[in-house]
Amino acid sequence: MNQVAIRTEYIKLDQFLKLADCIPTGGMAKALLQDGLVRVNKEPEERRGRKLYPGDIVEVDGEGSFEVVAQ
Template sequence: MKQVSIRTEYIKLDQFLKLADCIPTGGMAKAILQEGLVRVNKEPEERRGRKLYPGDIVEVDGEGTFEVVAE
């Protein structure tokens, strides 16, 4: 599991996917979310604006599992 650190209280899912190098641009988040390729804390997630906090686990099919950690 890869750890991705954030400097703020939370990060939106689309921004997180870009920060974790799962997608090259934030605009691509909509496509992979609609395809059902992303789970947050083991639950399927389709909302780009979903707020992620330290301790949340994000799974992306074909990319791996990531943990949100505070910097």
């Protein structure tokens, strides 16, 4: 599992996907989420604005698993 550090209290899911190099632009998050390819803490997620906090686990089909950690 890859760890992705954030400097703020939380990060929105679309921004996180870009930070984790799952997508090249934030705008591509919408398609990825609509296709059901993203899970947060083992639950399917479709909201780009979902707030992620340290300790959350994001799974992206074809990309792997990522843990949000505080920097």
